[in-house]
Amino acid sequence: MSSPPARTAPDAPPTHPTPTLPGKRPPAADRVYAHVKQGVLERRYEGGTLLTEGGLAEEAGVSRTPVREALLRLEAEGLLRLYPKKGALVLPVSAQEIADVVETRQLVEAHAARKAVPAPPALLARLEELLARQEEQVAAGELAEAAVTDRCFHAEIVRSGGNEILSRLYDQLRDRQLRMGVAAMHAHPERVTRTLTEHGQILEALRDGDAEQVVELLHDHVSWFSHLARGEVR
Structure with missing residues (x-):
């Protein structure tokens, strides 16, 4: 059985990053994940907003592959819903x-x-x-x-x-x-x-x-x- 994930400090939203060596940048997918998640939580991306892979890739300065990975993680957390070839819809709070x-x-x-x-x-x-x-x-x-x-x-x-x-x-x-x-x-x-x-x-x-x-x-x-x-x- 794998060990439970480490708990995030209470003063910041969790980002569940992949461990990195000191002084190295987090993987691109982690950076996109943190960027989009913070935007959703802080309402920079309102519920009902359609996010595109291309737009997020340009914002974060990465390719579309890590964007796709980040969006899949956020969909699993219930913050987004993915629509193939269209993008990711920010789910409103119901x-x-x-x-x-x-x-x-x-x-x-x-x-x-x-x-x-x-x-x-x-x-x-x-x-x-x-x-x-x-x-x-x-x-x-x-x-x-x-x-x-x-x-x-x-x-x-x-x-x-x-x-x-x-x-x-x-x-x-x-x-x-x-x-x-x-x-x-x-x-x-x-x-x-x-x-x-x-x-x-x-x-x-x-x-x-x-x-x-x-x-x-x-x-x-x-x-x-x-x-x-x-x-x-x-």
Whole structure:
């Protein structure tokens, strides 16, 4: 049985690159993969956009062969759908995908939050650091970066629960969370301030050692995406 893939650092979207020697450029397919994936997650390539092999090859300065390999990997991850001789369609975030992600997040985060209380000082310090970083990013208009930090805030709580299997399951939602978060911040900029406020409330409840309050705050915080999918944004 092969060993599991190495986990990517929480502060950046995973790119699953092929290992390279220090000082050497990653293989062309890895460069294209990272370039296109970042574009999808940050909404430079909107849902419904048709990407062509020729256009991506020109953007990345490579031949079409590594582009084709990169697109196949991204299709396997559910970000694109390939159409022979036409290109790759960036798949929009569907209402069903949002509902599935929200349901999974609520189950995992509620369980982890109860186990994380009483919160260790290291967790509180890390959440304070991430909240301060997110505030700076929002003030600078760096919404894609703020979405990454948002995701890290929640992932720290999940990891603090001490269940490695649940942490890995949660990490599998990473790309979907980032994509949904960036889209929400652009479409509803008023939500950004509310997100910061709610993160502060979650942090305060953790400081107080009130597990049920943390769970309630997390539930309401994550549920907003379900309201968004149903057109019931408050």
